[in-house]
Amino acid sequence: MGKICDAATAAAVIADGQAVASTGVLAWSTPDVVLRAIGERFDATGTPQGLTFYFPVATGDAMGIPGMEHIARKGLLRRIVSGTYINPRHPETGARPAMTELVQNDLVEAYTWPIGATMHWLREVARRGPGYLTKVGLGTFADPRHGGGKFTSLATDDLVQVVELAGEEYLFYPTWPLDVGIIRASSADEYGNLSFEDQPLTTCALAMALAVRASGGKVIAQVGRIVPRGSRVAHEVRVPGALVDHVVVAPGEPAGTDVHHDPGYLRVMPDMLDRLPRLPAGPKKVIARRVAAEVRPGEMSIFGFGASSDAVLVMAEDGLLDGDWLGGHEFTTEHGPFGGAVMPGWQFSPNYAPEGLLDGLSHFDFIDGGGCKFAALAFGQFDAAGNVNVTRFGSSNPGAGGFTDIAVNAERLVFAGTFTTGGLEVECTDGALTILREGRVNKFVSEVDAVTYRVRDGVCRGQTARLVTERAVFDATREGPTLVEVAPGIDVQRDVLDLIDFPVRVDGPALMNPACFRP
Template sequence: MSKICDAADAAALIKDHQSVASTGVIGWSTPDAVLRAIGERFEATAAPRELTFYFPVGTGDAVGIPGMDHVAKKGLMRRIVSGSYINPRHPVTGARPALMDLIQNDLIEAYSWPIGATMHWLREVARRSPGYLTRIGLDTYIDPRHGGGKFTSLAQDDLVEVVEFRGEEYLFYPTWPLDVGIVRATAADEQGNLSFEDQPLTSSAIALALAVKASGGRVIAQVSKIVPRGSRPAHEVRIPGVLVDHVVVAPDDMVGTDVRDDPGYLRVVPDAVNHLPRLPAGPDKVVARRVAQEIRPGETAIFGFGASSDAILAMAEDGALDDGRLDDYVFTTEHGPFGGAVMSGWQFSANYAPEALLDGAYQFDFIDGGGCTFAALAFAQIDRAGNVNVSRFGTANPGAGGFIDIAENARRLVFAGTLTTGGLDAGTENGELKILREGKVSKFVPEVDHVTYRIRDGVRRGQQARVITERAVFDVTPDGLVLIEVAPGIDVRRDVLDQIGFPVQLADEVTTMDAALFRP
């Protein structure tokens, strides 16, 4: 019997109160047609109701690929557990993502887990173990003594526990069954054998399918096309049909945000560096250029979402990757691509001109095993105790993503971002930085709103950590921040120290940042 059905028929299989899991990484690998059909069925019939959604990674961009926004409806969604959330407003309408409205108005139970945990937890479900045990995340926001990853007051259940094992504390994530799993692939045959040849990422697809089947649930696969059985080499079929119950064909769905068919996201392509976008002028570009100075050839370097991932584009624009020198570097993200260039914005997660790809769960094995010696990550807040926050601040609720796993396991850390935010306007002139309008919000605060990582604890374990902004650079020591560099044209007292909500030490010799960072 054929497993092929339309999206509406697949959505009709979901029952009230079930647990539904879906793949997707921002716009990449998002089964948008199936998620849309679930939302449309609810609008038409008020069913299914009170579902628990499990998204290992934030799915969709809430713009051209709505993803999780399709199912962000009160009554349809009772609870959500996700490794990240989509926060930016629609660039045209200014509307907030529907899921953010549900969270900020406390209309659902919302939890945020680190992506390392969401990936590894699926494996524990797949092997029917009692749960996932890890030391990563202790004393951060995911620790139940600091909130347990709860993002709304309706989220009352403790989904994470602190346990003692052999005299040491661990975080424990108990498992529960998943009733429905939705994955995105390229092609299927009538038996449901799945291949991923036009997908830049596989994300959690394999782990999710295994977890759902171990739970006795149904796996729905969205694909672009149907191919004859036996037409592909066995090593190209990443998920066998025994793990797939239903196949939905959606040939017109985008591969990723603003990407329909670009071979550069799938393999090495000629002249890849000249295909990369340029960064707009401004303070973020200065930050990216300064981060680039920390990157070493031959060192496996991992980049997070935001200002940190712009560093490779800055290197390309400034000629550092010309004449084949891109091959001298090993760039990756938490989602598994290796080689080529890490992209920024909505194209982040996939690399351009990659050489290899790891499945999402295996990538976190690599990260947690110390495979990424250098990491560049963004920051929203840093406080006097050396805590960094990217998970919840102001009206934003992005969650940690892969931040905690990456930060805890790298040897050299760079945290990148502007010194202030909220209207900051800065320009460059004659190799100097000019603050035209100061940001209304300081990012260096007495106490962070959320503890995503404790930098000074890492430094005490032997990590090297540095904070890079557009106007100053700081080293993190066991005793606090030490100012080591200042941009030319900047007044140290007015533009740096007075903008920080706590005392900062000055190095014996505070040097001037390279004037080349501030050229047009």
């Protein structure tokens, strides 16, 4: 029997109550056509029901590439485990993602794990190991003593445990079998051999296929085209056909949000700097410029999703990357690219004009092994105890992504974000900052809603950590945050200290570089 079939036939492989896993990083590498077929089958027939879905990373953008939105149906899902969730409202309709609605309304068992765990857990399933063991995440949202990654009250099972080994504590993620895996590649032959020549990421496709195979399950691959068997050299085939059961051909699918085919995401481009977009004026650009001042050439620098990822674009705009090979700067994200420029927003994850690429599991080996000395990450909340939160706050439940693994293993940390959120408006004129409208939500709170990383613990281990906002810069110390810089034009008491829910030390402070506030 041939492996090539349509999406509906592939979706019919899934039975009620099974555990299904899918690749995808935002809209990159998302098998959207197959996920859509699963949702359509459920809408038409009421089956499959009661599925457990495992997404190592949020899949789709809830817009042109819906991804996990296709299966966000009450009844179809019993449980979801994901490294991240899609949260922003649709820019045109204002609608929240359906998956967010399921979580916020407590209609599904929802869990979130650090992406380092979601990736490495697949390796343990593939080797039929008992589970994934790590120190990363102790004392954070992933620790069962602090929630165990549970996002809803229906999520009552403890999927993470604390164990002791040789007198030391670890987090333990027990394995369970995966019945179906859905992955995406560029090309397949009739036997199912997969290559990824026009995919900017390979993410965890091979690991997922191995895990599903070890579980006795079925692997579905969505590809853009069929090529003759034997037409590629062996090292181009990243997933052998022996691991693939069904191939769904879906030509013309976009590579990512607003990206159909751009060779700049696949290889070095001589005119890379001219191709990069420019950030509009505003608080994000101020923050990006101040973060850029912390980046050093010759030091592997990793950037997280959000405000921190804008820094590389302003470095390019301001002439800081001129010269051969970006002036000696080395940039990566948590998803495997080496070299090139980190991209902002929905284009985040692969780099533009990369020199090399690791799969998701190998890259977290690199991160956990201390390969990224400098890390710039976003923050949603920061509290008096020196805890930072990006996992869950207010009505948002984005999950931590790779934040915890990155933060634990870096030597220098910068956390970047606006000082307040929810309607903040500022103006930059004559090298100074004016607050036109203050944000409704304070981000410096007495206690964070969830602990993503304990910054004070890191400082006690020898890390340095700095918080960068559009109006103030803080150094994290054992005693708590210390205000060290303020923007020209800012009243320290009214615009900074009065908006923090706990006392902070004040050192100086010095003025932020007026160049940060250029139009």
